[in-house]
Amino acid sequence: MLDAGALDAAPALQLIAHAAGTVKAHVSPECWDRGKTVTKAAAANGVPVAEYTLAFILLAGKNAAMEQYKLRTAQSSHRAGLLAAGLGNAGGAVGIIGASRIGRLVMELLKPFSFDVLLSDPTVAAAEASGLGVELVSLNELMARSRVVSLHAPILPSTIGMIGASHLALLQDGATFINTARGILVDHDALRTELVAGRISAGLDVTEPEPLPDGDPLYNLPNVTLTPHIAGSMGNELARMGDLAVGEVARLATGSAPLHPVSKDALSDMA
Template identity: 55%
Template sequence: MGPGVAERLLDARHHTRLAALARTDSRLVAHDLAAPPPAVAAALADAEVLLTCWGAPPLTASVLAAAPRLRAVVHAAGSVKHHLTDACWERGIAVSSAAAANALPVAEYTLAAILMANKRVLHSAHRYRGLRTGHDWHRELAGAGNYRRTVGVIGASRIGRRVVELLRPFALDVLLYDPYLDAAEAARLGVRPVPLAALCAGSDVVTVHAPQLPATRHLLGARELALMPDGATLVNTARGSLVDAAALLPELVSGRLSAVLDVTEPALPPPDSPLYELPNVLLTPHIAGSMGTELHRLADSALDELARYAGGLPFADPVRPEHLGRSA
């Protein structure tokens, strides 16, 4: 994993458990497998499982040649596309991911964003700061609230499904767009499947949870954004590339739409971007995913998988190569 990641991911409890499971030095972290230092090279030659996380170096054919006993990779994060190569799948290496664990904080952030958007919290806070006097808020916020509002979820991904689950206790109508979702699965999820255009036109809040793929670039463009009702809110915790930034900005500057953006394109907006100052935009620096104490959930998930492997059991959350073409 990348420099500094292990220190944030693993606490003393994890090191104790890892050492017991692996019977090895749990503090040996490899940042470079193409030209590893002697201690890493020796460990790699004997390794049966690799525990990886963000910043993991690519597992190329030459790296695998130096790891003849390698049988599995347990990834303590979401996507494995950044470090797994075709050579891994050709070798038949078993792979597990903590994507399900990482989906939880993203879904929780999204739930909070949806409830606050319908309550018009951003608008109220900005107005309150400016007025600083008594005001008829019931009149101004007559259309606000979360009762019988409609939320459109784009993508029946792990995160999208978790968002749907978290929305169940609320009196909200949920629309879902996913080209791979059939009617039976939509019924099981308790959502109404609709085309993307219908979702945009019929939702008070649109939240994006599709994977970043060539086919999903600018999934929400000028047409889709124009279909969203006046006063609607766009929530994006997926990837900035899924929304056409050039089409979104005029909608936000005009005040017709609001947005909660945890991801943007570019990833860091330029210093003079209006996104930093617009009162109808909540801009956060890609914090919806696991951070702080939530990293320990990823570690717990990964070590649970390692324990399953050590016990001769299949992974609870395997990654299958045939699914990579339509996953994050």
């Protein structure tokens, strides 16, 4: 942690360029109080998360998790329901909860497809949503209209547990709920109830707690795709974050302003 003691030992320090998504565990408010510049590579880390979310959305359109289970169970006698009403990726509504950095990237990635994209975010005005090419609606309307819902809200006191039983109950039968944000934003007891009943499906890269305890039914449900928080940068994607951090150092050396600064106030909103 770069606290007062660490800063005393580095009086010439000007820039703290973090090559990952959050700086919360690494810097103290003292850094800003002493005029240090702090940057992070969240913009780079958001790219694979948005790509992963897009993959979830497209697979949900094909009901891929359940079709895999049916094929594995029936084997050579399985026949896909090619005329299944509501399935496919040539239309229908996709709901994005939160116009965060990643939420906006997902909306951008969805543009080449034929979806009606709905957005729920109390900080976004209708004119801005129109500029993003999406329809701004309430959270309840988004849940009720969307065939696929993807959560991208930040962690704030007001967003913890923001998706509860009443919201999940609004989802259409057969809808898919995707979470690549944070598990704490969702009431997992309510989500588990819906998933065990088989009424909806889910793609969950994050849970609460993380990982889930041994024996949790979500591990084995055929309508749940559960992955261990791998949507963010891994493997060859890590270099993208390193390049961004190095770029911020280069900008400092040439007297340019950083492209991805972090404010002191933003610390409280970080995961």
